[in-house]
Amino acid sequence: MNVRNFNDRSCERYRPYFDAYLDHELPVETQQDIQQHVVSCQDCARILESRGQIKQLVRNVVTREEAPIELVEALRGPFQTESRSFFAHDTAGWMMAAAAVVILAIGGVAVLQWDRIVQPSPGVGVFQSVSARVKEILRVGLADHLHCAIVSERWKQFVSLGEMKTAEGSSALGTEFIELVPAVASTLGTDYTVVGGHRCTAGDRKYIHLIMTGSKGAILSLVITEKKHGDSFTQANAVSVMKASGVDIYQDQQEGMGIAGFESERYLAYVVSNLDRDANLNIASSLAPIVYGHLHRLEL
Numbered sequence: 001m002n003v004r005n006f007n008d009r010s011c012e013r014y015r016p017y018f019d020a021y022l023d024h025e026l027p028v029e030t031q032q033d034i035q036q037h038v039v040s041c042q043d044c045a046r047i048l049e050s051r052g053q054i055k056q057l058v059r060n061v062v063t064r065e066e067a068p069i070e071l072v073e074a075l076r077g078p079f080q081t082e083s084r085s086f087f088a089h090d091t092a093g094w095m096m097a098a099a100a101v102v103i104l105a106i107g108g109v110a111v112l113q114w115d116r117i118v119q120p121s122p123g124v125g126v127f128q129s130v131s132a133r134v135k136e137i138l139r140v141g142l143a144d145h146l147h148c149a150i151v152s153e154r155w156k157q158f159v160s161l162g163e164m165k166t167a168e169g170s171s172a173l174g175t176e177f178i179e180l181v182p183a184v185a186s187t188l189g190t191d192y193t194v195v196g197g198h199r200c201t202a203g204d205r206k207y208i209h210l211i212m213t214g215s216k217g218a219i220l221s222l223v224i225t226e227k228k229h230g231d232s233f234t235q236a237n238a239v240s241v242m243k244a245s246g247v248d249i250y251q252d253q254q255e256g257m258g259i260a261g262f263e264s265e266r267y268l269a270y271v272v273s274n275l276d277r278d279a280n281l282n283i284a285s286s287l288a289p290i291v292y293g294h295l296h297r298l299e300l
Contacts, residue, residue: 011037011041011043011044014034014037014038014044015044015047017030017034018034018044018047018048018051019051021034021035021048022048022051022052042216042217043216043217044217046216046217046274047217050217050256050274053256054150131236131237131238133236134233134236134238134250134252135252135254137231137232137233137236137238137261137268138250138251138252138254138259138261138270139254139259140205140225140231140268140270141221141223141225141259141261141268141269141270141271141272142254142255142257142259142270142272143202143203143205144200144202144205144207144209144221144223144225145221145223145257145270145272145273146255146257147200147202148198148200148202148207148209148211148221149209149211149219149221150219154195154196154198154211155195155196155211155213155219156195157195157196158193158195158196159195159196159197159198161181161182161185161194164178164181164196164197164198165178167198170199171198171199171200172198172199173197173198173199173208174199176298177197177208177224177294178197179294180197180208180210180222180290180291180294181194181197181210183290183294184210184212184222184287184290184291187286187287187290188212188283188286188287191214191215192212192213192214192218192220193212193213193214194210194211194212195211195212195213196210196211197209197210197211204228205225205228206225206226207223207224207225208223208224208225209221209222209223209224210222217274218273218274218275219273219274220271220272220273220275220280220283221270221271221272221273222269222270222271222287222291223269223270223271223272224267224268224269224270224291224295225267225268226266226267226268227263227266227267227268231268232263233248233250233261233262233263234248234263238250241281242281242285244262244284244285244286244288244289245288245289245292246289247262247288247289247292248262248263249261249262249281249284249285249288250262251277251280251281251284253277256274257272257273257274258271258272258273258274258275258276258277258279258280258281259271259272259280260272260280260281260283260284260285262284262288262291262292264292264295264296264299265296265299266295266298266299267295267298267299269288269291269292269295271283271284271287271288
């Protein structure tokens with residue numbers, strides 16, 4: 001590979017080469033140039049660290065586990081967006097999506113090796129018991145966050161509210177969910193920007209997905225999907241970590257991502273991010289009342 005000199009110091013010049021940097025595929029001079037930039041740019045340093053963690057997770061999975069038959073079946077109906085086939089984008093994107101499925105599927109197998117995982121419950125002074133079934137329900141939201149926001153890098157693709165309102169086709173939010181966009185933006189304030197909203201499909205589930213970005217490389221998703229397969233936090237005897245205006249919120253940390261979930265009669269909703277557990281839970285507690293209210297109105 002030719003040496004690339006980045007005279008333009010903008011982050012966009014460096015980020016396309018992060019994967020090659022992590023794999024040590026760049027010339028020494030280029031590796032050093034990127035390293036110098038990362039030292040002085042906290043956003044790029046965070047993104048580079050996240051990509052490195054994902055790569056390591058994939059390496060760990062494929063070297064120590066055999067994919068279960070459920071994973072093989074899942075890969076026969078791969079992730080795709082409603083607007084266009086995800087796998088038509090490029091081979092690298094396809095492999096990253098498959099890797100996300102591997103991480104989630106085999107991660108689920110690992111979880112089942114422990115009957116119950118005990119962890120502190122913030123704010124209530126007792127221990128919360130997170131069962132394998134609850135982890136599985138929370139992982140439904142994580143799957144779409146990884147698929148759309150991270151693997152497809154939709155967090156980089158800004159779509160204005162006006163464009164979302166005029167969007168057509170199966171990927172458009174439509175009249176049912178478009179009003180969530182300004183409501184979420186108003187609730188989060190200036191700390192976060194809503195960069196896009198769409199409908200998509202991952203596996204056998206259809207999702208409503210809003211993506212937000214914040215300072216220091218924060219990537220946040222609000223994910224909504226209809227219940228199926230008997231999905232329910234209450235039926236799984238989950239213990240909520242808090243109530244936000246009467247809405248029970250459940251949480252976990254999986255694959256380095258904070259996940260908070262809540263439910264209405266017909267829907268599951270999630271806030272997923274690369275923030276720590278407490279920060280992610282704080283955002284979920286702000287969004288849960290308005291999202292629950294919106295979903296409840298749809299159910300009437």
